[in-house]
Amino acid sequence: MRAEPEEAKDDPFDEEPPRLLRQPKAVWATAGASVVAFMGIGLVDPILPSIAKGLAATPSQVSLLFTSYFLITAFAMLLTGWVSSRIGGRRTLLAGLALVVVFAGLSGTSSSVAELVGFRAGWGLGNALFVSTALAVIVGAAAGGSAAAILLYESALGLGMACGPLLGAVLGDASWRYRFFGTAALMAVGFVCITAFLGEQPRPARKTGLLDPVRALGHGGLASAAVAAFFYNYAFFTVLAFTPFVLNMSPYRSGAVFFGWGVLLAAFSVLVAPRLQARFGSLRVLGGSLVLLAADLVALGYGNHAAAVTGTVLSGAFIGLNNTVFTELALGVSDAPRPVASAGYNFVRWFAAAAAPFLAPRIEEWTDLHIPFVVAAGAALAGAAVVGVRRASLTHPHQASPGPRGASPEPAAPAAVTN
Structure with a gap:
């Protein structure tokens, strides 16, 4: 979280831009695998109706594909820091x-x-093991400082979320099973690349305890960010998991719609959000974007x-803005070590990602x-209300001025905030 514009003395755009493209092979290998990992979230979208038809299941049964996935992800956030601090970042990535x-x-x-829900x-x-470690590895290996690393990670997230639905449509048009086999093959390629190009990463001086992320939520600012993100994620995953049934399109057409959604998500996350934050301040951008998302959901429904x-498609723009600002809040609002704070934040918010599809x-x-979208809109407004009421706690006095392109201050090996 950065200071409001009137408090910041330096223009973030006067800084030298981060060297985003001049990165070692280890960074590109990790970023490439991250793209595929984020594809895995969106690939299911276009073929949800096909899966329901192929397995003679109802929409509520098929929605459990998201619920089981994100429920395990939420609890795994307490485990990933414990694992990576003991076996190292490289081995954690490979295990994931x-x-x-x-x-x-x-x-x-x-x-x-x-069976599918269990798998x-x-x-x-x-x-969870992979994504929660990827940003820390990219930050540790990237050239150009943390600004370049965070931008590269967010670019991987946006590219994966944009391409996932399109690839899912191509593979799922022939058979919904091909989408899963294709993901397994792509992640196997990522495994080979990480093995070949990423060396062993330094381990933290102190090992992370299983309950450290929960204790970190005792900080008012981090708890406020986590609660606001919980409500936001409910709205986000109502769009992602329920809208395909409302659109009721072929896999190709549904994939095209969510590709456009993902393009806006990527563009607003990486290009638009830093500029709006520099001009209006992060909390104003976040509150306004949540209100606009609520209005968009009502119109959608x-x-x-x-x-x-x-x-x-338009919801992708507001989701991109929210993802970026929430990421920076989680990485900078509390005094806890950033991997620990990030794990606690993700532990809370991923429960909403599990609840919305269910x-x-x-x-x-x-x-x-209509009512599921009204409920999702209400959740987005609740998130905006938390941001407004808890504004003071979300503006932490220890934070530094924004870095290049409005990036967060230099992180000390943060754990990834999986948007």
Whole structure:
């Protein structure tokens, strides 16, 4: 979190831009594997109706693919720091990649929704181990300082979220199983690249305890950021997991819609957010973006089919802004070591990512098609309210002025904030 514009004396755009493209092979290998890891979140979207049809399942049953994945991811956030501080970043990355390869491949062999949900849970554990360590590794190996590292990581996130739905549509058009086999193959390539190009990473001076992330949430600013992100993530994953059933399109058309969504997410996360933050301040940008997301969700839920498509794509812009600001809040708002603070923050917010795919289709069954989006809009407004009410605690006095392009201050080997 950075100081408000009127308090900052230096223009962040006067700084030398980070050397984003001049990176060693180890950084590119990790960033490339990160792209594939983030693809894994979005690849399922275009083929959710196909999976439901292929396994004779209801939308609420298929939505458990997200719930099991993110529920395991939430609890795994307490485990990843403990693991990486003992076996090192490189081995943690490889362990996570190996688990994804195994469980993504097994997902493609599923004969029932129950099997697929179980395999997705194992996949979530592997993805948590990998993604939670990737930013720390990139920061440690990147040239150009933390600004370049964070920008590169956010670029990998945006590229993966944009390309995931499109690749999922291409693979899923032939068979929904190919999407899982394709992910396993791509992650296997990432495993080889990490093995070949990434050397062993230095371990922290002090090993992380399992409950350290929970203790870090005793800080008012970090707890406020986590609660606000919890409400935001409910809205985010209502779009990601429930909208494909509302659009009711072929895998190709649904993939194209979510590709446009992902392009806006990437552009607003990496290019637009730093400029808006430099001009208006992070908390104003975050609060305004959450309110606009709420309005977009209501329009998505109550509009015709064309409005639903437009609202889905447009939501990517607000999600991109929110992802960037929440990431910086989690990395800088508390005095706790950044890997620990980040793990505690993610532990709270990923529960909403697990809840939204589970609740949205059930709310639709209990009421009608519009109400899940009204609930999601209410969650986004609740997040904005938390940001407004807890503004003082979210502006921490120890933070430094913004770095190049509005990046966070130099992080000390942070754990990734998986947006």
